[in-house]
Each structure stands twice: as C-alpha cells, then as structure tokens.
Amino acid sequence: MELILSTLINGLSLGGIYAMIALGYTMVYGIAKMLNFAHGDIIMVGGYVIYVFMAFHNPLLAILMAVVFCVLLGITIEKVAYKPLRGASPLAVLITAIGVSYLLQSLAQIIFGSANKMVTVYDFGSVKFLGVTVQVSALVTLAVTVVVMTALTLFVKYTRLGRAMIAVSEDKGAAQLMGINVDGIITITFAIGSALAALAGLFYLLKAPSISSTLGAMPGIKAFTAAVIGGIGSIPGAMLGGILLGVVESISYKITAIAPYTDAIEFSILIIILLVRPTGFLGKKRREKV
Amino acid sequence: MAGYILETKDLGISFGGLKAAQNVNIRIKKNQIYGLIGPNGAGKTTIFNLLTGVYKPTTGTFFLDGEELCGLSQEKINHKGIARTFQNIRLFNNMTVVRNVMVGLHDQPQFKCTVAETLFRLPRHFKTEKDMRERAKELLRIFDLEEERNNLACNLPYGKQRKLEIARALATNPKLLLLDEPAAGMNPHETEDLEKTIHFIRDHFDMTILLIEHDMKFVSGLCDEVTVLNFGTVLAEGDTKTALRDPEVIKAYIGG
Numbered sequence: 001m002e003l004i005l006s007t008l009i010n011g012l013s014l015g016g017i018y019a020m021i022a023l024g025y026t027m028v029y030g031i032a033k034m035l036n037f038a039h040g041d042i043i044m045v046g047g048y049v050i051y052v053f054m055a056f057h058n059p060l061l062a063i064l065m066a067v068v069f070c071v072l073l074g075i076t077i078e079k080v081a082y083k084p085l086r087g088a089s090p091l092a093v094l095i096t097a098i099g100v101s102y103l104l105q106s107l108a109q110i111i112f113g114s115a116n117k118m119v120t121v122y123d124f125g126s127v128k129f130l131g132v133t134v135q136v137s138a139l140v141t142l143a144v145t146v147v148v149m150t151a152l153t154l155f156v157k158y159t160r161l162g163r164a165m166i167a168v169s170e171d172k173g174a175a176q177l178m179g180i181n182v183d184g185i186i187t188i189t190f191a192i193g194s195a196l197a198a199l200a201g202l203f204y205l206l207k208a209p210s211i212s213s214t215l216g217a218m219p220g221i222k223a224f225t226a227a228v229i230g231g232i233g234s235i236p237g238a239m240l241g242g243i244l245l246g247v248v249e250s251i252s253y254k255i256t257a258i259a260p261y262t263d264a265i266e267f268s269i270l271i272i273i274l275l276v277r278p279t280g281f282l283g284k285k286r287r288e289k290v
Numbered sequence: 291m292a293g294y295i296l297e298t299k300d301l302g303i304s305f306g307g308l309k310a311a312q313n314v315n316i317r318i319k320k321n322q323i324y325g326l327i328g329p330n331g332a333g334k335t336t337i338f339n340l341l342t343g344v345y346k347p348t349t350g351t352f353f354l355d356g357e358e359l360c361g362l363s364q365e366k367i368n369h370k371g372i373a374r375t376f377q378n379i380r381l382f383n384n385m386t387v388v389r390n391v392m393v394g395l396h397d398q399p400q401f402k403c404t405v406a407e408t409l410f411r412l413p414r415h416f417k418t419e420k421d422m423r424e425r426a427k428e429l430l431r432i433f434d435l436e437e438e439r440n441n442l443a444c445n446l447p448y449g450k451q452r453k454l455e456i457a458r459a460l461a462t463n464p465k466l467l468l469l470d471e472p473a474a475g476m477n478p479h480e481t482e483d484l485e486k487t488i489h490f491i492r493d494h495f496d497m498t499i500l501l502i503e504h505d506m507k508f509v510s511g512l513c514d515e516v517t518v519l520n521f522g523t524v525l526a527e528g529d530t531k532t533a534l535r536d537p538e539v540i541k542a543y544i545g546g
Contacts, residue, residue: 160392163385166384170384173344173364174376176364176365178394178458178462179365179373179462180397
C-alpha cells in the first residue's frame with residue numbers, strides 16, 4: 001500500500017512537471033501551428049538563470065528573473081528564427097526549431113561549462129502522509145500546475161485575447177482580415193509558453209538540484225509525447241497527458257528499476273495510444289467534408 | 291476623389307507572367323450597392339484580395355474615403371474600414387456563433403481593456419465582456435441567428451453560415467463591406483431573403499457594399515452600378531441594366 005502510494009505521488013509530481021512543459025508545447029502548437037522543439041531548452045535556460053540569481057540567496061527574485069528572461073528569450077527566438085519562416089513549409093520551421101535547440105544547449109555549455117551545477121532553490125521539507133514521506137515540493141509542483149492549467153483554460157475561453165488566439169488557431173488568414181494582429185497574438189503565445197517553461201525549470205530544480213546544458217532535452221521530448229497523448233492543441237489534454245506519463249514513468253521505474261526501460265515503456269505507450277486514437281485523448285477529430 | 295468611398299486607380303497584379311488584374315478603376319459612392327461581375331477566372335476575387343491587403347498590387351493604388359490604404363497590412367486595412375466575406379466560407383468552425391462575431395469585435399476600441407484589468411479580473415473586464423456579448427447578440431438578431439448563438443458555427447446550415455460571415459464582418463465596423471458571392475449555394479427563397487438583408491444593412495448601418503455575384507437576377511435587383519471584368523480587365527461599367535445588355539458582356543459570358 002505504502003509502495004503504491006509513494007509511487008503514485010512520485011508519478012504525480014513528475015507528471016506535474018511534464019504537464020507544465022506540455023502546456024507550453026500545446027499552446028504554441030495550437031496557435032502558431034508549429035512544433036517548437038526548442039521549448040525544452042527554455043527550461044534549461046530558466047534553470048541556469050535561477051542558478052545565477054540564487055547568488056543573491058533570494059528564491060523569489062531568482063524565479064522572477066527566470067520567468068522574465070525566458071519570456072524575453074522566447075519572444076526573441078520567435079522574432080528572429082520563426083517569424084521570417086511564416087508561410088514556409090512546416091518542415092523548414094521544424095528544422096529551425098531543432099537548430100535553435102542545439103544553439104541554446106551549446107551556448108549554455110560555453111557559458112557554464114559541461115559540468116553539472118548544483119543549486120538549492122528552496123527546501124520545502126517533507127510531510128508524512130498515510131505513512132509515506134512526501135516531498136512538499138512535489139505537492140507544490142502539482143498544485144501550481146493545476147492552477148496554471150485552470151487559469152489558461154479560463155483565459156482562452158473568457159477573454160478577448162484568448163478568443164483572438166482561438167480564432168488565429170482556426171484560420172490565421174480570416175482572423176487577420178477581421179482585424180486581428182496575428183503576429184502580436186503569436187508573440188503573446190510564445191511569451192506564455194516560455195513563462196511556463198521557466199516554471200518547469202524551477203520545478204526540476206526543486207526535484208533534483210542539479211543543472212546541465214541538456215537538462216531540458218529529454219523532458220522536452222517526453223512532454224511533447226504527453227501533449228500528443230493528450231491531444232496536441234488541447235490545454236486539458238496536455239495536463240492529462242503529462243500526469244499520465246509521469247505516473248507511468250514512476251510505476252515502470254518501480255517495476256523494472258532500470259531507467260532506460262522506463263523510457264522504452266513510455267514511448268511504447270505513445271505508439272499504442274496513437275494507433276488507437278491518432279488525435280490523442282482530448283484532441284479534436286477532424287472530419288473532412290466530402 | 292471627393293464623394294467616393296472607394297476609388298481604385300489603375301489597380302493591377304501579375305503572378306509571374308499572368309496578369310490577373312490590370313488597370314482596374316472602380317469608383318463607388320457612399321451608400322451604393324455596387325456589383326463586381328464577370329465570368330469565372332475574370333479576377334473578381336483577386337480584386338477583393340487586393341482591396342483587403344491579402345495581395346499587394348503590382349501597379350496602381352486605392353483609396354478608402356480619400357485615404358490611401360494600398361500597402362497596409364490586412365489587419366490595418368480592416369481597422370481603416372474594409373471588411374469582407376469569403377467565397378468559400380471561412381468561419382471559425384469550432385467556435386460558437388456568438389464567439390465568431392465577438393472575434394469580429396476584437397479591435398473595437400470600446401471593448402478593449404488592459405492586460406492588468408483582465409489578469410486581475412477587474413470590473414471593467416467583466417463589463418467589456420458583457421458589452422461585447424450584447425453587441426454580438428444585437429448583430430445576430432439582425433440576421434435571425436440569435437437562437438443559434440451557442441451552436442458551433444460548423445453546425446449551421448449553409449445559408450446561415452453565409453449570414454454569420456456577414457455579421458462577423460459587420461462587427462469590425464467597416465465603412466465598406468465586400469461580399470464574395472453571398473448568394474452562392476442558396477435556394478431562391480434564401481436568395482430573396484438575402485436581398486432584403488443586404489438592403490437592410492445598407493440602410494441600417496449606413497453602409498456601402500461591393501459584391502461579387504453570378505446570379506444576374508440578384509445583381510440587377512440589388513446593384514445600381516456594376517463593373518464587368520473579363521481576363522482581369524474592365525469590360526464594361528456603369529448602370530447595371532445597360533452594362534448587362536452590352537454585346538461585349540454578353541459575348542464574354544456566353545463565349546464566341
């Protein structure tokens with residue numbers, strides 16, 4: 001019982017991180033219709049910014065700076081690398097995104113070296129829950145993710161800007177002809193996605209206080225998997241997919257106790273789900289009119 | 291220039307070697323319902339795309355109410371007062387009817403509120419949201435769509451989708467409304483209904499309307515003046531009845 005509970009809680013907190021990253025992926029994909037493969041590396045950048053500003057021993061300052069820096073970085077990347085390619089083939093944009101990803105990783109390695117840096121942001125301690133020791137940071141991660149997901153859903157549904165975002169995601173051309181500044185909307189989307197990535201970076205450091213330049217690579221791919229499982233473009237879908245993936249990872253790790261197998265299991269699940277439901281759990285089915 | 295709501299001067303565009311439109315001069319007076327007709331491929335929709343900034347012209351320019359809009363981006367041209375519908379309906383299909391119209395209201399200054407107001411859910415945020423919804427409902431009422439306001443746009447029957455597109459375009463508060471084949475795919479009863487609606491829009495919104503249409507009965511019933519295009523050039527223009535009797539126009543339509 002205790003084993004099950006601790007595995008579950010572990011999975012939920014890991015899932016919270018994946019969900020946070022997946023939300024960023026799904027927002028950018030849903031609105032700008034592009035896979036931003038550099039999204040995972042923004043997490044890494046967020047982590048390093050926290051590392052740098054923790055020199056002042058003020059976690060709140062560090063988090064704030066990480067969010068601000070990542071938002072500016074996200075907007076810059078969009079303006080410099082992706083915007084000139086608007087209207088180009090999706091493949092060109094995808095390749096560019098991969099290029100940006102390597103650029104960020106290499107820059108981080110040049111600046112901070114290849115050795116892992118250690119940084120403790122804040123120690124929340126742990127609590128006993130039904131006989132299981134639970135890291136409070138895991139609960140914080142989960143709670144923040146749920147709040148962010150709810151806020152995003154409300155934002156998209158009930159605000160003028162959110163409605164414009166959906167309109168852009170449905171038909172960029174028509175939205176523009178209705179007077180919507182499409183470039184502006186895409187910029188805002190990237191800003192939101194990058195802010196979420198910065199938070200994900202924070203959660204990573206809360207979980208394991210060590211950063212390297214490739215910190216974001218694997219979680220990025222897993223969160224992408226989560227977004228696809230949930231139905232890419234869907235905000236609750238990203239949450240669902242992230243949590244599911246986290247729990248699966250935690251369970252399969254407990255069973256096999258060998259890390260590489262857990263990845264194999266996760267991606268097998270992705271393949272099976274895509275065979276059964278190509279649009280993911282909450283993705284929209286596209287019916288073509290004949 | 292005075293007195294014309296829309297004036298194009300030698301408007302033209304080439305795609306590679308193909309001259310899709312050349313030397314098109316159209317003058318539309320305020321409150322006119324003006325027709326743009328011609329056989330398939332004559333360049334009618336191309337003109338709409340030029341007037342809304344989708345294409346940038348290779349030659350010429352155009353003025354709305356005396357202001358040169360040529361070269362502005364699509365959303366700027368919309369802000370200046372040109373709105374349109376599409377030949378192949380382009381609604382936001384997975385949004386509800388009322389939200390489609392609210393997207394049209396997006397950039398109306400009276401509905402804007404700051405990011406802070408939205409973030410902190412200040413009263414003004416709720417007020418502008420409510421005002422927008424009310425305004426959208428008003429527009430839907432005109433088109434008899436109020437009952438369907440919470441349905442997804444894609445679930446509306448064809449004729450109503452066309453009407454919703456007009457409502458959404460009107461929401462952007464234009465000076466000139468461009469309708470691309472508004473009667474396409476409608477049955478005779480719906481067409482008659484649409485004729486009344488277009489007259490109503492002209493009178494109620496003090497609107498000027500430029501429309502593309504193939505249904506000649508519809509055009510002669512609605513439009514005071516037309517421009518007839520063929521192979522991208524103006525074949526005839528002026529009073530609708532006279533233009534439609536022009537032998538060149540008849541030849542272009544029937545061939546020979």
